[in-house]
Amino acid sequence: MKKILLTATIALFTIVTSHAQQIPDQQITQSQVQDQLHSAKGVSFEKGGFFVEGSISVSTGGDTDSYGINPKVGYFLSDKFAVGGDIDFGGTEVKGSSAETDFFGIGAFARYYFLEIADKRLKAYGDVGLGYGHHRSQGNGYDNTSNDIKANVTLGVNYFFTRHFAATFVLADILTYNNANPEDGDATDTFELNINLFNNIFAQPQFGLLYRF
Numbered sequence: 194m195k196k197i198l199l200t201a202t203i204a205l206f207t208i209v210t211s212h213a214q215q216i217p218d219q220q221i222t223q224s225q226v227q228d229q230l231h232s233a234k235g236v237s238f239e240k241g242g243f244f245v246e247g248s249i250s251v252s253t254g255g256d257t258d259s260y261g262i263n264p265k266v267g268y269f270l271s272d273k274f275a276v277g278g279d280i281d282f283g284g285t286e287v288k289g290s291s292a293e294t295d296f297f298g299i300g301a302f303a304r305y306y307f308l309e310i311a312d313k314r315l316k317a318y319g320d321v322g323l324g325y326g327h328h329r330s331q332g333n334g335y336d337n338t339s340n341d342i343k344a345n346v347t348l349g350v351n352y353f354f355t356r357h358f359a360a361t362f363v364l365a366d367i368l369t370y371n372n373a374n375p376e377d378g379d380a381t382d383t384f385e386l387n388i389n390l391f392n393n394i395f396a397q398p399q400f401g402l403l404y405r406f
Contacts, residue, residue: 233353234312238405242269248361248401250283259285263401265302273306281326292332298343300324314354319367320347328373339375344368351403363399 243266250261261283267275281298300322308317326341346368351359367387374380 232356233314236313236353236356236405238269238272238275238306240269240271243267243406244269244275244403245406246361246401246403248363248399250363250399256289257285257287259283267302267304275304277302277304279322279324281324287332290332292330294328294330296326296328298324298326298341300343311352314352316351316353316359318349318351320345320349322347337375337377339373341374342372344370353405357405359403359405361401361403 246265246267248263248265250259250263252259261281263279263281265277265279267277269275278299278301281300282296284293284295286293301324302320302322304318304320306316306318309315321344323344324342326343328339328341330337330339345366347363348365348367349361349363351361353359365387366385369383369385371383372380373383
């Protein structure tokens with residue numbers, strides 16, 4: 194799993210950063226860095242604009258290691274509202290055993306930016322998503338698969354450090370719903386509503402990059 198995570202992470206950030214190589218054969222000076230930081234002030238989205246975003250979540254240190262990668266593409270219908278699609282893949286491993294789970298999903302989302310502070314460099318948003326997922330769990334003596342329908346409402350922030358690049362932090366899953374249909378079992382529904390509950394982004398990092406066209 195660690196090799197898969199490393200490879201996917203490198204590929205994800207290579208794709209995103211390739212769009213920003215404005216001066217590939219020149220050394221970036223301290224003055225150029227300061228100009229980029231200053232240019233991020235007052236950045237705004239526009240109707241008809243696009244963005245690509247890649248988020249990564251990692252959890253280690255306990256009995257289970259897990260990771261998830263979620264690249265997205267969005268299109269702005271206005272300066273605050275965007276719609277788009279995403280894919281979601283990752284997995285978990287139980288330490289000291291052969292038990293592991295892998296998942297893959299596709300979905301659609303709508304995003305609304307409702308707050309801008311710090312000279313518009315920090316933008317808070319809410320995401321509403323709906324998608325389909327496929328899970329496979331295997332270990333000693335079992336191999337199970339499940340097809341799922343998921344829905345969620347999520348809060349996050351983008352912090353722009355240039356006019357095109359922003360860091361993304363997922364703060365909280367306000368609402369989550371999942372309908373699981375295993376091949377060898379009964380269908381189940383789960384629903385969670387979390388109010389005033391925010392993820393610790395340092396204990397279980399959920400971060401990424403956004404590139405605005």
